[in-house]
Amino acid sequence: MVPARTDLDRDGDGLGPLYVAAEDTAYGDNSGTIRAVFEVLPSTSPKRWLGGTLGFENAADIDQNWAGGRPYNGEIAVFDSTAYDCVWNLRDVSLASLQISTAFTRSITVVVPPFQFGNRLSVMGDATIGGGRFQVGTSSVNSQIDFFVNGKLVVKDTSTFVMGGTLGLGGAGAEFRTGALWTSLGSAQVRRASPAVPYTLRVDRATVNIEGLTTFDGLEYLEISSSPFVSVDNLTFSGYESASTNPLVRFISGTTVAYQFDSWSSQPPARAVGVEAFVQLGSTIVFTNSMSPSGNSFGAPKTNAPPQVVSWLPDGGGAPGVINGFLSALPGNVGTYRVLASTSPKGATNTGVGGGVSLSTTMGGVPLFYTLSNVRAPSTYYLFAFVDDGGGEVGAHAPRGGFNHPGEFRSAPVFLPSGANIGGIDVTLKPWGAVQGFVENASSQFGPIVVETWGGGLPNVAGSTRQVRSQPTSGPYLFETPSTFAGVLHSSAVFAFIDANFNKQWDFFEASGTVRPVNVPVAATATVNVTITGGAPAPGGQVSLATAAVHFGAVGAGGTRRSSACA
Numbered sequence: 001m002v003p004a005r006t007d008l009d010r011d012g013d014g015l016g017p018l019y020v021a022a023e024d025t026a027y028g029d030n031s032g033t034i035r036a037v038f039e040v041l042p043s044t045s046p047k048r049w050l051g052g053t054l055g056f057e058n059a060a061d062i063d064q065n066w067a068g069g070r071p072y073n074g075e076i077a078v079f080d081s082t083a084y085d086c087v088w089n090l091r092d093v094s095l096a097s098l099q100i101s102t103a104f105t106r107s108i109t110v111v112v113p114p115f116q117f118g119n120r121l122s123v124m125g126d127a128t129i130g131g132g133r134f135q136v137g138t139s140s141v142n143s144q145i146d147f148f149v150n151g152k153l154v155v156k157d158t159s160t161f162v163m164g165g166t167l168g169l170g171g172a173g174a175e176f177r178t179g180a181l182w183t184s185l186g187s188a189q190v191r192r193a194s195p196a197v198p199y200t201l202r203v204d205r206a207t208v209n210i211e212g213l214t215t216f217d218g219l220e221y222l223e224i225s226s227s228p229f230v231s232v233d234n235l236t237f238s239g240y241e242s243a244s245t246n247p248l249v250r251f252i253s254g255t256t257v258a259y260q261f262d263s264w265s266s267q268p269p270a271r272a273v274g275v276e277a278f279v280q281l282g283s284t285i286v287f288t289n290s291m292s293p294s295g296n297s298f299g300a301p302k303t304n305a306p307p308q309v310v311s312w313l314p315d316g317g318g319a320p321g322v323i324n325g326f327l328s329a330l331p332g333n334v335g336t337y338r339v340l341a342s343t344s345p346k347g348a349t350n351t352g353v354g355g356g357v358s359l360s361t362t363m364g365g366v367p368l369f370y371t372l373s374n375v376r377a378p379s380t381y382y383l384f385a386f387v388d389d390g391g392g393e394v395g396a397h398a399p400r401g402g403f404n405h406p407g408e409f410r411s412a413p414v415f416l417p418s419g420a421n422i423g424g425i426d427v428t429l430k431p432w433g434a435v436q437g438f439v440e441n442a443s444s445q446f447g448p449i450v451v452e453t454w455g456g457g458l459p460n461v462a463g464s465t466r467q468v469r470s471q472p473t474s475g476p477y478l479f480e481t482p483s484t485f486a487g488v489l490h491s492s493a494v495f496a497f498i499d500a501n502f503n504k505q506w507d508f509f510e511a512s513g514t515v516r517p518v519n520v521p522v523a524a525t526a527t528v529n530v531t532i533t534g535g536a537p538a539p540g541g542q543v544s545l546a547t548a549a550v551h552f553g554a555v556g557a558g559g560t561r562r563s564s565a566c567a
Contacts, residue, residue, distance in 0.1 A: 046076040046099070051084025058087045061113075071095060074124075079104045079132070089113045092120050098127040098149075100134065102157045107133040110145055110165075118144035126151035126172075129159045129180075137164025139185055148193045155180045155206070163188035163210070173200035173220070176208070186212035190219070191239075198241050203227050210235075221246040226253040237266040237297075247273040247304070248297060256282045264290035266297035274298040277305035285309060288343070291316030291376060300378070313343045314379030318418025321377040325425035327368040327385050329406065330399065338388045339370045339427070341381040345411065378418045382411035385427040397480065397523040401429040433520035435494060436478040437528040439471075443511030445498040445535045450506070451477045452495045470499070481520065494518055496530045501538060511535030 048067040049060075056062045063069040065084075071077045073094045079086070081103040088110045100108070112119050121136075127149045134155075137145040145165035152172035155161045157179045164185035167174075170193045176182045182203070188210070192199060198220040208230045216222065217239040224230055237248055248266060251257070257279055264287060266274070274297045277285060285305075290312065291298050299317015303310050323341055330337075340347060375381070383403040389395035402411035407430030414425055439451055453467045467479055497512035499505075506512060513532040520526040 046078045047071040048078045048080065049082055049084075049086055051082055051086060058085045060086055060088045060090050079108065082106060085109070087111055088121060089119075090121075091116060092122075094122040094124060096123075097125040097151070098123045098129075100129045100131060100159065102131040102159075104130070104132040105158075107135060109135045109138065110147060111138060112145060118146075120146040120148060122146075122148040122150070124150050127153045129153075129155045129161060130157045131159050133160040133162065135162040135164060135185075136167065137185060139164060149174070150193050155182065163190075165189075166191065168193040169199040169201075170194060171197040171199060173202065175202045175204060176206035178205040180206040182206060182208045182210065184210045184212060184214065187214065188212065189215045189217065191215075192218035198244075203230065208232060216240075219248070220244060221248055221250060223250045223252065224259075225251075226255065226257070230259050233262040233264075235261070235264045237264075239267070240271075244271065247271065247276040249275045251275070251277040251279055251285060251305075253279040253283065256280045258284045260284075260286045260288070261290065262288045264298065266292045268292070268297075270297045270302070272302070273304055274302035275305065275310055276303070277310050279306070279309060281306055281309065283309050284311070286311050286313065288313045312379070314376040314381075315418075316376040316379075318377050320374045321416045321419055322371065322373050322421040323375055323381065323383070323414065323416060323425055324369065324371040324421075324423050325383075325403075325427065327370060327401075327427050327429060329428045329430065330368065335387050335395070336390070337368060337429075338386055338392065339372065340384045340386075341372050341375060341414075342384070343379055343381060345382050345413075347382055347384060375416060377416045377420065379416055381414045381416055383414060383425050383427060384409060384411055385429055387429075397432045397434060399429040399431045401427045403427055406430055407432075431522045432480055433522055434478060434480045434525040435518060435520055435528050436476065436525055437494070437530060438474075438476050439496045439513075439530045439532065440474045441498060441511070441532045443498060443533050443535045445500050445511045447498045447500040447502065448472055449474065449532070450497055450499050450504065451479075451530070453479050453481050454493045454495060470504070478525075494528045494530055496532055498532060498535065500535070509536040509538050 045068055047070065049065065050067055051057055051065050053059070053062050053064045056065065059065060061070060070090065071093065074096050076097050076099065077095050079100040081101075083106070085106045086108045088108060091113045110119060110121050136147045146168060147165070148168035150170040153169060153174035154177065155174070156177035159179075160181040160183065161176070162183055162185060165188065167188070167190045169190065190201070198218050200220045200223070201216070202223045202225070204225045205227055207228060208224075210232045213234045213236075214232065215236045215238060219237060219240050221244070240248065248271060251259075270292060275285075275287075277283075279285070287298065287310070291314075299312050299315045301317040303312075303317070327337060327339070370385075384400070385402075386394045386400035387398040389398070394400060400409060401407050402409055403414065403425055404412035406428035414422065416422055435453060439449055441449060448470050449472070450468060450470050467481065469477065469479070471477065493514055493516035495506075495512065495514050497506045497510050500510050501507060511532050511534045513530045515528050515530055518526060518528050
């Protein structure tokens with residue numbers, strides 16, 4: 001048998017015919033298949049996006065949508081002035097470079113091609129995005145869609161870069177420059193394009209608004225310079241270089257900046273510096289609930305910055321501390337008592353905000369000693385206690401209290417130094433009930449109705465406590481409120497008024513109604529109806545002066561003019 005010879009005649013579309021020539025006339029001993037290996041050589045001319053093919057205006061896999069045909073591996077893709085978006089449905093293409101000019105004002109979306117399970121757009125050289133919207137994936141669940149840049153990624157000018165899958169970066173990293181927006185479709189990941197090469201991320205006066213859970217894996221460091229708005233929460237650093245002397249995050253600005261981040265964490269190993277800031281005094285960079293879960297990569301001892309610029313709530317940079325005390329004035333054995341320490345003054349109604357920690361225990365009707373251990377420090381905490389509903393939440397009419405505020409969900413601040421053991425943080429609980437009823441506007445005034453309960457004194461008296469709610473018109477109201485063991489409402493009055501001037505507080509000319517005293521049994525609801533009467537016109541007004549005549553006419557007698565003479 002004479003070996004077959006193959007020739008490939010390829011035209012510009014890469015789909016030329018394949019010719020097979022054989023010099024054998026005895027076909028009986030021939031095999032049933034012929035294996036041909038060939039490749040498409042890259043063009044030296046860039047492929048420029050046009051779009052607009054009827055019925056396939058936005059499809060990247062249509063040759064007629066490109067000047068020179070669609071791009072193949074090793075070629076250059078260019079996007080400039082065009083009237084059409086691009087849906088990048090080319091499967092696993094590796095470009096030499098990607099160039100998107102500021103003249104491009106449309107969108108490019110990398111998607112999964114039909115009947116496929118994923119897609120990757122790779123750029124072996126640099127990728128420059130100067131205009132339009134470049135989006136990886138169509139939702140945050142498209143993690144199987146990748147955009148890898150082995151050179152340098154630059155996002156600048158009027159462009160928007162949207163992460164919806166995975167962004168892979170080479171050693172040159174990425175820069176987001178003035179005018180650009182970096183955002184996400186939800187959870188996303190940035191990782192190394194090459195396994196052993198860390199990358200850097202620089203944000204220079206660009207805007208960042210990333211949502212969802214985000215991971216920077218293999219990052220050398222993140223640098224943020226004079227950016228007007230940066231919002232990134234729930235960010236995790238992992239797989240970074242342990243030998244690096246760089247901080248994980250560096251802030252640079254010649255003017256004052258104000259940033260706030262929540263739930264940043266870093267995996268081991270810990271670096272000597274977690275955050276470094278070279279910014280103007282008067283700047284505020286606040287990290288809440290942010291600490292390495294297994295090492296002190298964040299916190300004050302790991303921060304280089306001017307005083308009062310970077311703060312940590314809780315700090316987490318020092319040795320953990322202990323807070324303890326007694327729960328007192330407790331009723332009988334009513335269930336499970338919970339103590340909550342939170343870095344938020346509203347932690348009792350927003351559990352866990354700012355890194356709150358809690359302890360649950362049972363109780364037998366006598367003063368109960370509690371201890372909260374391994375509390376991150378240094379930081380300022382607020383202490384609350386309550387009987388939970390069996391699921392960790394505050395039960396209906398449940399006893400409660402805050403440090404130095406018996407029966408209330410308020411707490412005096414408690415500063416916990418690094419490694420400290422603070423005792424005497426006692427909380428007095430009071431049982432609660434509820435007061436409900438119907439409030440009626442029987443006055444001639446109009447406006448929203450404000451209902452208040454007052455405790456410790458008469459309404460608007462210094463030292464009294466106030467609960468308040470607003471409703472548009474006459475109708476029912478309901479307040480949970482503390483009570484004493486004798487069953488007397490802690491709030492000594494129910495007060496309602498017409499908020500005629502919409503300032504959310506009572507003024508002397510506004511109609512009102514008061515009911516006192518009010519008795520509420522423990523863990524029960526009392527009914528108190530309030531009628532609003534009285535009221536006076538609001539003081540002040542407007543006076544208008546006009547030069548126009550009230551009506552047209554003349555003053556004096558009409559008729560024939562007469563004259564007279566005097567001797």
